[in-house]
Amino acid sequence: MPFQFVLPTTSSFSFSSSFTSESHPSLPLNASTHRGVVRDALKKFKRLPVSSQAQTLPSIISKVNAYLPYVFAIDAGLGRASQQGEEINVVLTSTPAMEWRPTISGNIVPGREIPRTKIQSLEYDLIFTLSALGYAHTLLARASLHPLYVTSGALVSTQERTTAITTATKHLLDAASIHDYLARRTEALLAPSPCVDISQSTTRAMASLALAEATLLAVLKDDPYPAVVAQDRNENDREWMYKAPDIPKVRAHLFARLCLAAADHAAQASSLCQQIRGNGASKVNDELLRYLEDFRMTSRARACRFFGIDAELSGQTGNALGWLRCGLQELGFEPREAKKGLSLSRMRKDWSERREDRKVEKGTNWGSDAGKLEETRVIEMLETKWTKANDTMMTQAIPSTATLLSSLPSGRDIHTIKSYQPPELTRQSLESMRALPDRADDYGGEQPSSDDDERTATKTPVGAYPGTPDNYRGESSRSYY
Incomplete structure (x- = not known):
């Protein structure tokens, strides 16, 4: 966690080919220039190895934020609105045509890249751009959290x-x-969206998912148990030789309700995504759907764990163990003593844990299970400790999971979504664009419309001789990005 989104890529587009502005003649040219910078940044980001992408995310966010005021100004000018006290007048001269490659839509042919979607509206181009910005913020959150899960350093x-x-x-x-x-903006659109990525249900689901992940982080900040489990698995840790790990008391009941709120938001996001019926590109991809369901299960299991901690702090070890079993049931695992001898599910779980550890160390596609394995480790650690205490000292009866789960309270939110304020150009920028453009707006005009098919034509492809004609370059010259 958070989910590892893939940033969409786009084709080149000249605003002057479809828009003119009498009040600010240079506005289309400047918008094309900044959009071209964003396009190039997204292409370069896509071609980087996954382990090297995180360091370029701040640059992408900065470039998108620098481009947005221009496209919002054109959007405002179409309605003869004003910015910074200046009226902007923009006229649509022809239907714009650009392309975006979706990233969370389902794939028609498994293993192959999703085809590009043609966009003939500035509105949908703006929605795609803002979606890319939202995904970049989520990926930057992943990059910030990655050091917490590395156990080799x-x-x-x-x-x-x-x-x-x-x-x-x-x-x-x-x-x-x-x-x-975006969800509020798409509600006003009458025409159906050109693809699932920018539909009203998807944008609302992504808002709920981001809020759910932020809510669960509010718990993680003061939850000492994942750090203790990670420390126990760290081969470089020597602290255990002279002191036991510090486990401060936590506000268990409050944290449990926060986890339930996160589970509710994830369930809402999953429901919105599953409402989109269809096959292939007309539905949300299975990887995101699995992540949403895993996130809901993890959040509910964590809530059960905190209810167990609250019971154990009150001396009710039997109830505490019952809550831990509820947590394992929410995660889809069985208690250790439920099966004797070898267990296929236990072997499969151990193999999944080792595979997830390797992903974390490599920094590629880690957390795709939304923290299920991490939460399982914490619950099993507490179960071993409390079972020993209950068998030797307390000897309390363990209630059934059905009885405990029926008493779950409602969730409690800690964060509220602030209203996004579309950026505006400064007065100085608007005044400078009253002058006529100093050059033609032909950015990318001679380049292919593909968002990522550009290759250096002077390079000799592998397997071809230097004298090979340009119209025959062999299979190696094709782009599979």
């Missing part, structure tokens, strides 16, 4: 852990704000 200090979680929470709330704005 030095332990993260308490201050560094708090800083990482606070930074990730800020980025997730920014993403939620952007997606919420």
Whole structure:
């Protein structure tokens, strides 16, 4: 967690080919220039290895934020609105034509890239751009949290852990704000969206998901148990030789209700995505749907764990163990003593844990289970400890899971989604664009419409001789991005 989105890519587009402005003649040219910068940044980001992408995310966010005031100005000019006290007049001269490659739609042919979607509206181009910005904020939150899950290096200090979680929470709330704005904006659209990625249900679901992830981070910041489990698995840790890990008391009941709120938001997001019926590209991809369901299960299991901690602090060890069994049931696992001897599910779980650890170390596609394995480790650690105490000292009866789950309270929210404010150009920028453009708006005009098919034509492809004609370059010259 958070979900590893893929940033969409787009084709080149010249605003002057479809828009003119009498009040600010240079506005279309400047918009084309900044859009071209965003396009190039998204292409370069896509071609980087996954482990190297995180360091370029701040640059992408900065470039998108620099482009948005221009496209919002054109959008305002179409309605003869004003910015900074200046009226903007923009006229549509022809239907715009650009392309975007969806990233969360289902794939018609498994293993192959989703085809590009043709966009003939500035509105949908703006929605795609803002969606990319929201995904970039989520990916930056992932990058901030990654050091907390690495067990091969030095332990993260308490201050560094708090800083990482606070930074990730800020980025997730920014993403939620952007997606919420898009959901409200798409409600006013009468025509159906050209693809699932920018539909009203999807944007609302992404806002709920980002809010759910931010809510669960509010719990993680003061939850000592995942850090204790990670410390126990860290091969470089030597602290166990001279002191036991510090486990401060937590506000267990409050944290449990926060987890239930996160589960409710994830369930809402999952329901919205599943409402989109269809096959292939006309539905949300299965990977995102699985993540939403895993996130809901993890949040409910964590809530059960905190109810168990609250019971154990009150001396009710039997109830505490019952809540831990509720947590394992929510995760889809069985208690250790439920099966004797070898268990296929237990072997499969151990293999999944090792595979997830390798993903974390490599920094590729980690957390795709929304934290299920991590939460299972914490619950099993507490179950072993409390079972020993209950068998030797307390000897209390363990209530059934059905009885405990029927007493779950409602969730409690801690965050609210702030309203996203569309950026505006400064007065100085608007005044400078009253002059006529100093060059032709032909950015990308001679380039292919593909968002990522550009290759250097002077390079000789592998397997071809230098004298091979340009119209025959072999299979190696094709782009599979």
